Amino acid sequence: MSEDHQNDDEREAVVEGVGKAQASRRRFLQVLGAATATAATSQADAAPWEEYFQQHYKRLTDEDKREIFARLEAEVQDKYGVAVHISDPKPIDGVEFAYALNLQACVGCRRCEYACAQENNTSRSPEMHYIRVLQMDKGSLDVERSNTTYEGAVPTAEHYYQPVQCHQCRDAPCVRACPVNATWAEPDGIVVVDYNWCIGCRYCEAACPYFARRFNYEEPTVRPSEINPDQGYLSNRLRPRGVMEKCTYCLHRTRKGLMPACLEACPTGSRKFGNLLDPNSEVRQVIETKRVYILHEDAGTNPRFYYYFG
Amino acid sequence: MRDFIAFVRSSLGAVMHGSSAYYRWLAFLGVWMLLGCAAAAWQFANGLGVSNLTDQVPWGVYIANFSFLVGLAAASVLVVIPAYVYRDAALYDVSILGELLAVAAMVMSLLFIVVDLGHPELFWHLLPMLGILNFPQSMLAWDVVVINGYLFINAYVVSYLLFSKYCGRVPNKRWYFPVLLLGVVWAVGIHTIPAFLYASLGGRPFWHSAVLAPRFLASAFVSGPSLLIIALTVVRDQMHFPVREEALQRLRQIVGVAAVFNLFLTVSEIFVEIYPGTSHSASMRYILVGLHGHNLLVPYIWTGIALSVFAAVVFLARPLYSRPKLLLVACASAVIGVWIEKGMGLVIPGFIPTSLGEIVEYSPSFIEFCVSAGIWAIGAFLYTLMLKVAVPIELGTLRRPGAPNERIGLDPVRGAA
Numbered sequence A: 001m002s003e004d005h006q007n008d009d010e011r012e013a014v015v016e017g018v019g020k021a022q023a024s025r026r027r028f029l030q031v032l033g034a035a036t037a038t039a040a041t042s043q044a045d046a047a048p049w050e051e052y053f054q055q056h057y058k059r060l061t062d063e064d065k066r067e068i069f070a071r072l073e074a075e076v077q078d079k080y081g082v083a084v085h086i087s088d089p090k091p092i093d094g095v096e097f098a099y100a101l102n103l104q105a106c107v108g109c110r111r112c113e114y115a116c117a118q119e120n121n122t123s124r125s126p127e128m129h130y131i132r133v134l135q136m137d138k139g140s141l142d143v144e145r146s147n148t149t150y151e152g153a154v155p156t157a158e159h160y161y162q163p164v165q166c167h168q169c170r171d172a173p174c175v176r177a178c179p180v181n182a183t184w185a186e187p188d189g190i191v192v193v194d195y196n197w198c199i200g201c202r203y204c205e206a207a208c209p210y211f212a213r214r215f216n217y218e219e220p221t222v223r224p225s226e227i228n229p230d231q232g233y234l235s236n237r238l239r240p241r242g243v244m245e246k247c248t249y250c251l252h253r254t255r256k257g258l259m260p261a262c263l264e265a266c267p268t269g270s271r272k273f274g275n276l277l278d279p280n281s282e283v284r285q286v287i288e289t290k291r292v293y294i295l296h297e298d299a300g301t302n303p304r305f306y307y308y309f310g
Numbered sequence B: 001m002r003d004f005i006a007f008v009r010s011s012l013g014a015v016m017h018g019s020s021a022y023y024r025w026l027a028f029l030g031v032w033m034l035l036g037c038a039a040a041a042w043q044f045a046n047g048l049g050v051s052n053l054t055d056q057v058p059w060g061v062y063i064a065n066f067s068f069l070v071g072l073a074a075a076s077v078l079v080v081i082p083a084y085v086y087r088d089a090a091l092y093d094v095s096i097l098g099e100l101l102a103v104a105a106m107v108m109s110l111l112f113i114v115v116d117l118g119h120p121e122l123f124w125h126l127l128p129m130l131g132i133l134n135f136p137q138s139m140l141a142w143d144v145v146v147i148n149g150y151l152f153i154n155a156y157v158v159s160y161l162l163f164s165k166y167c168g169r170v171p172n173k174r175w176y177f178p179v180l181l182l183g184v185v186w187a188v189g190i191h192t193i194p195a196f197l198y199a200s201l202g203g204r205p206f207w208h209s210a211v212l213a214p215r216f217l218a219s220a221f222v223s224g225p226s227l228l229i230i231a232l233t234v235v236r237d238q239m240h241f242p243v244r245e246e247a248l249q250r251l252r253q254i255v256g257v258a259a260v261f262n263l264f265l266t267v268s269e270i271f272v273e274i275y276p277g278t279s280h281s282a283s284m285r286y287i288l289v290g291l292h293g294h295n296l297l298v299p300y301i302w303t304g305i306a307l308s309v310f311a312a313v314v315f316l317a318r319p320l321y322s323r324p325k326l327l328l329v330a331c332a333s334a335v336i337g338v339w340i341e342k343g344m345g346l347v348i349p350g351f352i353p354t355s356l357g358e359i360v361e362y363s364p365s366f367i368e369f370c371v372s373a374g375i376w377a378i379g380a381f382l383y384t385l386m387l388k389v390a391v392p393i394e395l396g397t398l399r400r401p402g403a404p405n406e407r408i409g410l411d412p413v414r415g416a417a
């Protein structure tokens, strides 16, 4: 089977609306195809084993990382015909990221949600979104009375809106839960997942009080034309099936001084992001001067995500 | 060493030969095992997308079975304590059957964890040194440790006892008794750690309850011995193993008390959740009466409660439990009742509604059903084969060539019987 032929198949498969059964049959054929291809070309044999025995992120040397990134980039090139660049920006000393979101200004347009999916290469089919925008009843802070599947014009007179994403908790239950340390908090506060170390037990997902984690039950798919080529190893690189992922405050952007994609997409300026340790940062100003509300504060997670009024 | 080879040979011989009912039973299990393996292979090739699990309900029938099976292992400690600590002769004779049941239960619960993983082939990440075991922070890491440990303890004790007897020797207390006692202590872990797996999650009000671990213990003390009563009856009737009536009645007493206590704990939990009507009671309302029109689990939960109540009544009323058939029916009801309560009734509603108030219901897919049935078949198969070896050794009919064919009692107090 020629390489091109397979790629065409692949591209077709990611077109939205492919039925689940059809996709699964196609996958089955792909598995067969891949198996025969591997059997035919013996020099390709090394890669799966290298991947299988790849160590935890924190145990990798710079040399290891270079090799792994190159391998991953080549895989994307092969599979999607897209040239991507995988980087590994390091946390910056003296920086602790935090988010503040203005509940009074948010109109519930969900632009952050879709911008996030684009930036972070989350699967389009099945559709995966890190951000959930809750339509809340006026007069209540109880998320249990919210609606996430609202449609039509926003905002309505009876509702206000509360977007929820990973809160990058200081005492993160997800980190504690993971049996293999595949998820941890970086020094700048961002909780990341090593997609090659996660065994897919989903205990972290059960532990998270913010419904912030997402699992790849199926092979994630993104159209080649929609792949964001600027990728972080611990953030938005293309994920394999069977692993956990989540919002990383766009660390591949924010560690380079850019703002998260969700903030840039917000038409109302409801989102403020920055360095909590810098007294002049906007997010610090918000916390010091506004009325701040923390979701599920009773869960004891100490999040780095604040809602405010005003 | 030569003895050991003979032991393995004789064991193989013992499991190869049996009545036609035995073969039919194995064939029946074999079919389910094959189906389960095929389904598991399909799931491995296609990913967990073949399950009905979602981000909202990430754990389903696999973890439900896991929670139930760790409880089933109580069959071991509940015969070991009366037999070795309180010197109950009737239970002493059958203690090995209880320990074997724990071995089978542990194997099944480990299998259920494995099939629940997105990447079961990466299990080596859990191995200390080679990988990273997040111990003692992660309760799941604790579970891996206690379950493997308990499997090892029970497997060691029964292998040692059976091997000694096979060689015609009286087992040496020094070689097994300390491990046996360790097993009793370990049993505390095996019944509480899985409960802490859930109870430790502060963000899930349905699980975040101090009464969860006691409930796990109480229900384990119902399901384990109940299943053992059934197993003992079968072994007595089919394999001519002399099980004393007192052994069955002693177990019946244990489950009777445990069943009432379990119901009591369940009722207290329901009361505390429902009466004040806080928003944290949503999951409880979901399973009892349904929530916002979603009520998939309601009939199922009430069936479980009804079965548990029925079983408790039979276990406590002499005119009822003195009828052997009815006692067996009650045992089966108790096992199913606990399976419903500790399985789907505990795991699923913990996720409904989600921490953001969404309601997504869950019921297992066809593949999940086949994989689960397959694992149960593997457990039953394993238990059957182990009994096929253990029973003749206990009876004295299976011996190393040259060893005397007499029963070896090893009552720690009375010495060789």
Ligand code: SF4
Residues within 6 Å of the ligand: A165, A166, A167, A168, A169, A172, A173, A174, A175, A191, A207, A208, A209, A210, A211, A212, A213, A246, A301
């Ligand atoms: S919000 Fe959830 S996923 Fe994010 S750090 Fe907190 S517990 Fe972990």
Ligand code: SF4
Residues within 6 Å of the ligand: A177, A178, A179, A180, A181, A182, A183, A193, A197, A198, A199, A200, A201, A202, A203, A204, A205, A243, A244
């Ligand atoms: S799903 Fe992955 S990241 Fe989450 S607890 Fe399991 S191994 Fe850790």
